[in-house]
Amino acid sequence: MKFSDAIRRTVTLALSFCSLVVGHWSFGTTAATTAEREAEFYPLITVPIPEGIVLEAGAIAALPNQRLAVTTRLGDIYFVDGAFQNPPTGAKFTKFAAGLHEVLGLFQGKDGWFYATQRGEITRLRDTNGDDRADEFETFADGWGIGGDYHEYAFGSKPDRDGNIWLVLCLTGSFTSEHEFRGWGLRVTPEGKVIPTTSGIRSPGGIATNHLGDIFYTDNQGPWNGTCWLKPLTPGGFVGNPSGFKWYPLATNLGTAPKEPASNSRIATERAKMKEFVPPAIGFPYNKMGQSASGIANDGSGGKFGPFANQLFVGDQTWSTVMRVYLEKVNGIYQGACFPFREGLDSGTLSLEFAADGSLFAGGTDRGWGARGGKPFALQRLVWSGKTLFEIHEMRAKPDGFELTFTEPVDPKTAGDVTAYTFEHYTYIYQSNYGSPEVDREKPPIESATVAPDGRSVRLKVKLTPGHLHELKAPGVKSAKAQPLLHPAAYYWLNEIPAQ
């Protein structure tokens, strides 16, 4: 064990204090819940699903003319028209294709074909006779293995800036890679050539590009994942789980497998030993932000969805939520913060897709993995009400702490008061065992909080620790209009400390 007993004990102690303080809990409070407060800014519109359709929405593609294409885990693809009305009571579902194998990726290419990622292949399909039913199905890429294991999912991205589709392939079960390239990220070129690209994947829940065209996927808590992460995919990179190393001999473009990382270590420690190791960009702390990170969508609406243009939105299946992510690059490495954004979705959030009007569609399922929402499946739409909301906008690492920017000017008195914040940082055991508790916790003091003259940002001077999740809460910070933050929590995963 690399961490001391004392720290482990502190963690356990802290946890069990929680368990002792049970009196705080109460029923039937009348104060608005978080979901109710969120609804004022981001109302949730539920698209009614006709009887007989099991819309476990694996992927959503927004098409021109306010049409959606929605894939299902049972292998159907539906066109949905009328989903943009409010209320969308007249939404019409047309079955475009059926009988496919758990479709978890979809877009319509510039060539007019739909590209659907099934478990076994990326299929391109189209309708050639104008009846809104696909009649041509072409195998576009199938250069990986699958067996009969439920866990061997394949998530496919929309095309990146070079027209590549990226695929992340779940391991066989939680712990092993039994078929070719399970536990890998693959790139599929516009010609359909499959290029093994990134090793180290465990159990993805979604994949998408950010506004710069870099590709990210979510990976779930489990072996080698102390919590759920957002990880970048880069050619030749390794993102944490070595179970798929046996396929390096098939990845002739990448050379030999790296030496396996040591278990019971820390990400920062192993990263230093392995040049291929690309650390996670965002940590979603388990049981704080959610329990299973899923679909990803970049807000490219340029402000139509509120003040978060070019940020990523990420689902959590168990918690039936949508989270928000701010990314930055420090020393060439992605890192950044996640924030709560919207809870109270009807089913377990799986797929996310921004439509051209700047609204965000969310598809859900709870089959096989329970979800707070409670509905077996759902299709919902989040729109911005247009009301100004007070949130931490960005959280940036600085050499001596963090810079927070806000969506509204802050009240300099509260925002400049270090007692308006709480701060701690911790990390996870990097291990072959499933998950991890929070370990190596420290609570360094915030030495100062300096509000910028324009009231739009605050500099916090505080100790930073690479390889740790920095948990900041700002319950005392008020806007210039005396409003509290809608979500006072932010979790910054730090790989690098910037030089300036």
Add this chain to the structure above:
Amino acid sequence: MSWPPLLLLSLCAGLSFAGVTRAEGWLQPAPFAPEVDEGEILLGELNCVACHTTSSEVLARLNSPGAPKLGVNGLRLTPRWLQQWLADPAAKKPGTGMPHALHGLNGAQRTETAEALTHFLVSLAPTGTPAGVSADPARAESGKALYHELGCVACHAPMAHRSDVPDDAFARAVAKAVPLGDLAAKYPAGELVRFLRDPLQHRPGGRMPGSGLSEAEAVSLATYLLRDQIAAATKAKPAAVNGLQFDYFEGGIGSCGDMEKKTPSFSGVTDGLNTKMAKRGNDFGLRFSGVLEVPTAGEYTFWLNSDDGSQLFLDGQQLINLDGTHPPTEKSAKTTLKAGPHSFTLLFFQGGGGLELDLRWAGPEITRRPVPSEAFRHYAQPLLPVGHTEFVVDATKAALGRQLFASPALNCAACHSVDNLASIPVKPLLALAARSSAGCLADNVPVGAPKFDLTPTQRAALRKTVAAAAKLAQPVSPNLRVAQTLTRLNCYACHSREGLGGPFESGRSDWFKVHGEADLGDEGRVPPHLSLVGMKLKPAWLTKVIAEGPKVRPYMATRMPQFGAAHAAKLAASFVEADKQTDAQPEPALTERDAKLGWKLVGRDGLSCIACHTFTTYGSMGIPALALEDMAGRVTWDWFRRYLPDPASLRPGTRMPTFWPEGKAVNTAILGGQTDPQIKAIWAWLNDGAKAEVPAGLIRGRKEIVPDQEAVIYRHFIEGAGSRAIGVGYPEHANLAFDANELRLALVWQGSFIDMSRHSTDRGTGYEPPLGDHVLKFPAGPAFAALPNFEAPWPAAPDRLAGPNRFLGYRLDAKQQPTFRYRVGGVTIEEFPQPKAGEVDMTFLRSFKLTGNGPLWFRVATGDLKAAGDGTFTVDGKFKVRCRGAGEPKIVGNELRVPVNAPGEFTVELTW
């Protein structure tokens, strides 16, 4: 609460579990809570009050564990080991709680005394011999797995260094372990089996609890622990040992008699009648042979049930003949048997399909039940203790030993009550206060006082406690009593309570494993914390858990040990008292309406608790979380009502989400979204236990896909057609499955198409077979191949990722009928199957169109081929094929091949 159990633990481990190396300095000045001193713990653990009598208040507070039982209730340890142990216990186990009683004697006297005591103790031992254990390295291997996963390693040292455990964690776990001592010299194997199955019977102290081992598990574990005896067993005389011998046969087995003509593929030893050793699902045979140990003379009935055939022989006579290929069939026979061993042979063979084998018996004092594995023996070389010699009790020495045992000088009878020998009273405990540095606590223990293997620090602690012994009459607080017991029983090895203890603190967490793929993280492998457990669990259940260790977490490899009723009652009461909440809420009054609403909430249309939790015989739809029917019998309402709104607050890291975030219900449709009544309703439903109404969503019927007006595609895992199967159901009630991995038609069948329930409920794992009838399965391998000559062996499917052969997709016509497209070498093939229902038979007309260029061979059919004229062939008497437009057919072995050329076209009619 600042009780430091870990330090206390190591303290006690060193002492009474015997023997952590002293040099490690495990006993350090300890920051004990002010109301307790470490000496008190030692006083209790060393059983000082066995000699130094004291008041019932002090006895209650010290709660001494008592000494191991000797005589008829004891264990038959090897006399050689026993004598060495008596001559100097600490030399065998440094730090043991057994004092050195003979330290004042010189070498010859000491040997003589130890020898006499040994003869005395052996003379008291129970008569008879337990079954031997065969020297079977395979059993040792399964014992090794048990040892390392069921919880032994929580206290004892891991012995196999797994590659995923870091060196430092392994070294630390070995160093801080309760030593096992020299088991191979100490135990006859059968005796260790007896001990492992019920340790408390011999050592009521409870530091070695039971693990709920079956006889077979105990034998495996004992074989592993005594593996140093295996080498010596080659010299042992064969004896009756546990289990049966088996011979395993493969291939060409159509009856029990077929085995007699064959040589076994391999042989071995098995616990009882099972087919675990079979390497395949059909066409194999097993011959079990050995001895059936009949407990009581009388008339016995045997019932043999098998699928396929079996035969039972007793004492060389056939008792039941159930030979032949058949579904599960039962036959019985009666016979009168003498008590003792009877030669036993059972033959069993499996042709194909279902597989069953079950032998039951009934007889004097035995109601009809499976013949237990304990009743089977076979003759083999048994494990024998290392250094084994025959030992005969010498009556004179035994008599001397008896005298010595009860003598004032040794006073063994004070701790070990045997043969009605009386303890010799010595100075009462409270009277020792004035001379706490004398006697057993002197720096140099005088002759006549027992010499404990104490460090100076331990001795100092004891002296301090003894000097102020009067205060031991005060009762301790319930929470402290809990901590004391958790330390003594080493519960802290597996559980934490209030931040102390648990596998993470002890550094042994690597040995806590999950069975299968429970996806539960630490919650699935590490036993639950015990903070507030006295409030969480109902007292009766809590008592049962401690006493019997019932299993409620099927995914957890580590077992809750069994500490027996006496410990359980005390500890459970202390928990309940310690964890009492001032704001406790009594059980609410529940109505039938509540239970009905609870049923709604638990099911698919409510909160879908069944997505994770199992219910009676219904698996959950995902992870196998704790069974719903047991909940209300286990947990209290007071805990439940606090847990549901915020599970992570009571169980940090849990996968259980809340459905009432911030106290508000996410489901507003039931009970108006009121939190309190919803939780009460679920509780009401849970209170109906296993009799509760089955939640909606758990009873899953068949979900048949019915092709109506047009064909239906089903791409999924289809049994017989691979992981990239494309099933097609046609309205004509003809169906096929195309294997896109191997590029071949894999299956055709008639009637119902497919049941999608496997894939559309839960997580959807595994292969689904065709639903209909008249299923034809075609052999693996590609449909088309380029061959150097027509007789060349048909190739296996080429590497998908490397070669040019690949599946290209399909086009659907107006009736949604697919035309498959695939490439083999330089040829692109389009295959259009079209069903035609005849009056009796079904036909698929398969039209092939080849483009590109090159000759290929097409394998039309494989099987017993018979030309039926007109170019038609009958295959296996089951179906007919006719190929038109291709070249001259060739029969190669059992294959019908035709040459085809691209560009070109041909058809195949498949009729069945």
